[in-house]
Amino acid sequence: MRPSIQELCAWHLNRENAAVPLPSRLPEPYTLELVSDYEEPLFGELMQKVFFGVSGSLRWVDLGFEEDAALRRFRRDQLRTRPSLRIAARCDDALVGWCFGFADRPDSMYMASSAVLEGHRRVGLYTAMAEQMRDLAIEAGFHQLHSKHLCTNNAILIAKLQMGFQIVGMELSPDMGSLLKMELPLHALRADTLRARAGQTLLSKALSAQLTE
Ligand SMILES: CC(C)(COP(=O)(O)OP(=O)(O)OC[C@H]1O[C@@H](n2cnc3c(N)ncnc32)[C@H](O)[C@@H]1OP(=O)(O)O)[C@@H](O)C(=O)NCCC(=O)NCCS
Structure with a gap:
């Protein structure tokens, strides 16, 4: 039997936890699983290759910023319990x-990092992983999935739009550059309210009363 959703959301807290197979319609030999951690040093190397190249995210340490390593570890350790x-x-x-x-x-899951290695793209791997993220987030009761992407990253923007994500803002990030903010509402009330707030549909009576009373 699959672990409960509460256990899956805390799976990363015990690195001994075995991988949990996740459903997908991917062609063989592809599979999806939920892991407690990605294998190192491979994952760190892949992150470096995909995200920290010439035009990617900046690491402050590469710009000469110095910080207290113990305090950084403390902050990271505290955040790990979220x-x-x-996947x-x-x-x-x-x-x-x-x-x-x-x-x-408490009501919002942030998709922080996703990638598919060259040679395995356009098979549907990203979509399959993001759909699992969506389904698990719904099961856990989250109201929205959200993410930020470089404005010129058509591949991820198109994949997300196809999944029903909406563009909800822009941001200039010192370490990542010009970003589009995207959200996937995870229940109908939030989705309807987002469209109404954007001016795409009429406000419901209840919503207009809330906004104008
Ligand atoms: C973005 C990325 C994760 C997409 O992964 P993927 O597994 O190839 O995506 P999918 O196969 O699920 O593609 C789903 C749809 O997105 C769109 N899409 C994907 N890549 C595209 C591209 N290069 N150009 C245009 N549309 C693209 C297509 O509509 C595609 O459906 P189709 O293949 O049936 O036409 C992958 O290109 C990648 O790893 N890029 C580098 C890392 C990155 O930018 N990560 C996101 C930032 S957090």
Whole structure:
């Protein structure tokens, strides 16, 4: 039997936890699983390759910023206790994709990092992982999934729009650049309210009363 959703959201707190197979309609030999952690040093190397290249995210340490390592570890350790979901895509046993999210509010899951390695793209791996993230987040009772992406990253923007994500803002981030903010409402009331607040549909009586009373 699959562990409960509460256990899955805390799976990362015990690195001994075995991977949990997740459903997907991916072609063989691809599979999805929920892991307590991604294998190192491979994952760190892949993150470096995919996200911290010439035009990617900045690491402050690379710009000469110095900070207290013990305090940084303390802050990281405290944040680790947030509900998190780490999904891995495998080709046979090899890690070929990941999708990592954590709760940044009690009702909100932030999709922090996702990638599929070259040679395995356009198979549907990202969509399959993101759909699992969505389904688990709904099961856990979250109201929204959200994420931020470089404005020019058409691949992820199109994949997310196809899943029903909405663009909800722009942000200039010192370490990541110009970002589009996206949200997938996870229940109908939030989805309807988002469209009404955007001016795309009429406000319901209850909503207009809340906004104008
Ligand atoms: C973005 C990324 C994760 C997509 O992974 P993927 O497994 O290839 O995505 P999918 O196969 O699920 O694609 C779903 C849909 O998204 C769209 N899409 C994906 N890649 C695209 C591209 N390069 N150009 C245009 N549309 C694209 C397509 O509509 C695609 O459906 P289709 O193949 O049936 O046409 C992958 O390109 C990647 O790892 N990029 C580098 C890392 C990154 O940018 N991560 C996101 C930032 S957090």
